[in-house]
Structure formats: C-alpha cells, structure tokens
Amino acid sequence: MNTLFRNRWKAELQWLLFLVPALAFYLVFILLPTLSSTYYSLTDWDGINSTFVGLANYKEMFEDKMILASFRNTALYTVGITVLQNGLGLLAALLLVRKFRGVNFMRTMIFLPYIFSSLLIGYVWGFILEPNIGIVNTLLGAMGLDFLQAGWLSEPGIARWMIVLITTWQCLGYSMVIFIAGLQGIPQELYECGDLEGATGFRRFRHITFPLIAPAFTISVTLTLIGDLQLFNQIYALTGGGPGYATESVATIIYRVGFGTGTQWGYGAALSITLFAVILVLTVILVTLLRRREVEL
Template sequence: MTLRNLKPWLFLSPALLVYLTVIFVPAVYTSYLSLFRWNGVTPDKQFVGLRNFIDLFMVDNVFVKALKNNLLWMVGSLVFIMGFGLLLAMLLNRKMKGRTAFRGIFYFPYVLSGIVVASGWAWMYNPTQGFINKLLETIGLESWTHAWLAEPKTALYAVFVAALWQGVGQPMVLFLAGLQTIPQEPYEAAIIDGAKRRQTFRYITLPLLRETFLIVVATTMIGSMKVYDIIYGMTGGGPAESTQVLASWMYYQTFRFANIGTGSAISLTLVLITLVVIIPYVYYTTKKSHV
C-alpha cells in the first residue's frame, strides 16, 4: 500500500482511536456484563445468559413502567417540543422588531444544564412557596393548587413541562435554519394563485422542510430515549417510581443496588430500542427524499 493510500487512514486514526476507546470497547464490555449476575466488587461473576433480559420484561415491574414512560416521553417530545419549536420558528422567521433578541431568549434555556433547570422548576413546583401554586392562588384558582411532584398522577407531566421549556430551543433553531433556505418565489406564486396561509404551509413549507424534519425528529427521538438528568434532579424517579425512565432505572440498578448485570442489560435494551426506532425512520425518510 502506497503512502498516498495510507494518508486518509492516518488522518482518521486519531478519531477512530477515540471512538474505539470511548464508545466501541465500553459498549462491547457492557454487552458482555449483561450476561452475568455481578455486584461489581467480587471477582467472580455468575453467568446467567439472557436471564437478566428475561427478568426485566417478565419480573421487573419498574422496568416496564420506565419503558412506558420513555415511550410516553417520546410521543410528547415529538408532538409538543417539536410542534412548539416549529411554531416559534415560523413566528420568528418573520420580519419584526426584536426578533433576534426573542430567538436568543427562547434558545437560552437549551444551553442550561439539566440539573440547573431541574432545581429551578422543582422550586417553582414547591407546594407551599412555589411560583405556580402562588400564581394559581393569586388568580383565584386555589382548587387547582397541588403537590405537583409528590403525586404519581401528575409528577411525570410536571417534569415534562420543565423539559418542554428547556428543549424547545433546539428544534426552533433547526427549523429557523431550514425556513431561511426556502426561496420566496413559491410563496409569491401561491399568493398570486389565491392560496391561503394554511395551504402554503401544507404544500410548500412542509415539503421543503423535509430534510430539516429528518434531523429534528431523529435528534428528538434520541434525546427522549436517553432523558435522565432533569428526571433525576426533580423527582429522582419518584414518587412510587412513577417517573422512572430507562436511563434513571439503569443508574439505580447499577450504582444504587449494585446489580451490574441488570444495569448493563437495561443500557443495552435502551440502545437496541433506540436503533429499532431511529434506523427505519432515517432509512425510509432518506430513501423517500431521493425518489
């Protein structure tokens, strides 16, 4: 092999080394650990094969609840976070005073740490001194006040509202970038033809944003499946495990209960579910966009 043929590999080798060290090798080792029952301390590991995976789906009720919460979180993210992101992008794509400032204001929560957001919103949900209950009392809706994070029926939705506030900035910026690449000629022709705003949105904006939707939907799905920090910071998975998601339950099994094999099985299941959801979507959308 000549030096010219080796050059691409020489340039790729640092990134490849980092990838193998940080991602590939740990992933393979985690897959290996998922086949054992081990507490992470003793030198002996008990080989159990697929028993950890079977127990997750057949015995572990918290895992099933966490999986349902993850799927619910994904649907909510695709509908609300992505929907509000598109709405804000369309509003802030118009010519108006202060639109640059508004873009920064709406994007700012996204750059904050999840733990910072969790701490602030946990205080807002405080049942006695929190802003939300105080606001409801001020406007005469005392009957609506509530221990939002302490009741299993409302805790997950309360945390999702905080995640919505934080996460809407990312799809907004991506949609803004996509909207600014759309030429004005199709809209001008549609206006001449008498098309209404709803029709131009359906037949011009949405089709021309197909590539942007591919990126936004994929990143939103992945983010919803690996959500962890805001849940851990606001509820710790409680009350009564009602806000557990796969990432938080994996943490508890691995580091709190010292079930390394079970935690590894959860992490591998999380990766597989994400791949099952993402790969068909990306393949179908990419193939359709090239037809």
C-alpha cells in the first residue's frame, strides 16, 4: 500500500514540475511587482528613498484636477471605443460570415490594422491629421471645404473623439474575428426552423443569432473594456496627452508622473493600484451581468 502511494505521489510530482516555470514567471513578474507596488503606493518614493505616508497619495489623487480629468477621459474612451468597436465589429461579422467572392480579402483588410504597432498607427494618423500639411485638411481645402478644416488633434473635444475613432478603426477586426467565430458555431438547422416559423430579418437576428453569440459577445466586450481602460499607445502617439492635459488617460498620467515630469513613483504606484482596482471591479460586474444575460437568453 505504501509503495503504491509513493509511486502515485512521484507521478503527481512529475506533473507538478511542469508547472514550475509558469509559477516562477507569475511570482517574479506579476505577484511580486503587484505586492511591491501596493507597498510603495503608501510611500513617498523617488526610486531610491522611500518614506511611509499612509494613504496620503490616494487622498492627493482625488483632489488633483488633472487626475480627475484623466479618469473622465478614460471613461469616455472606454465607453466610446467599447460601444463602437463591438457594434461595428458585429456588423462586419454579420456581413462577412457569408461565403462570397473576395470575403477572405475583405476580412484580412479589416483585421490588418490590428496586427500593426499602435504607436506606428498613431504616428501615421498624426501626420494625416496634422492641421497645416496633413492630408485631411489639404484635401478639404482643395475641394473648397475650408469651413470643415479643423485642428483635429489640437482642439480638446475633437482630439478625444479622434482617439476613439482611430482606436476603433484599428481594433475593429479583433472583435469581428471573435463574432465570426461565434456566428460560425450556430447550427444552420436553427435558421431553417426559424424560416419555417417566419423568423426573418431582424426577428431572426434577435431571437436566434444574438442569443447564440452571447458567449462571443461577453468575451469581446470584456477584453475591449480591459484594454480601453489601459489605453496608452494611441494617446501617446497622437496627442501626447495634450493640448495641455486635455486628452490624458489614467495610463498616460501614470507614465507622466513616474517618468515624464518627475520621479513621483509612490504617487504613480498609487495611481496604478487604483486603476487595477477599477479594472477588477468593472470586469467582475460586467462579466457577472453578461453571464446572467447569457442564461436569460
């Protein structure tokens, strides 16, 4: 009996050894940095010396108008991009799930921007939207539409929506692929039964298609939400957070505080922990609601 137990234990131990590299990676690069950031968020840390200040960094954060503005901007980016990316991604999936000549080419063209660097995409669009020599204003002037010319990235209200639209354009293909995978998993027999019951057009989408792609919808919306709350590259490349601090997100403010204008690393750590908590809470709430919706549908 003891021999059998030892042999079984050795076999289990051999399997557990395969987990060691992954566990070591998680410990060194995720768990320890997270725990250390939590500690440093309670200190005044300049990268070398640290002084414990308790919750002072968090108190200062919620009294800082620049930080509060970055949270508002992040909320705008998150809601705008999540709605547009998933709405347009679902529309593209519905159009391109059918088989017709050129469908693979069209899918590739829509997905292609997603594989390029966000910084590269941002710099290219920054050149296109440049108010003096950019292609957009130049073409508008050539067509006699000077009244439509604008400082696309220098006027705060317009710049925020340019960030939303460009990010949506780049990431649209990602949601499209998720939705296409969900649509392809729907049995054709259900559509045939729906046709017999008179479920066509929007009724067919509402009662058959949308309920059955609910898991794909949950995945796409959740991943989009998490990514948008951490939006950094597009803002950094397009506006640098400007004009002033008008287009800053929480992620760009964390970079600015820690590396851009100083070494307030304890303050930056507090911002990071706050952003992590917001992402965690919103993700749990969203997934719970969407999973409940899947059951109801």
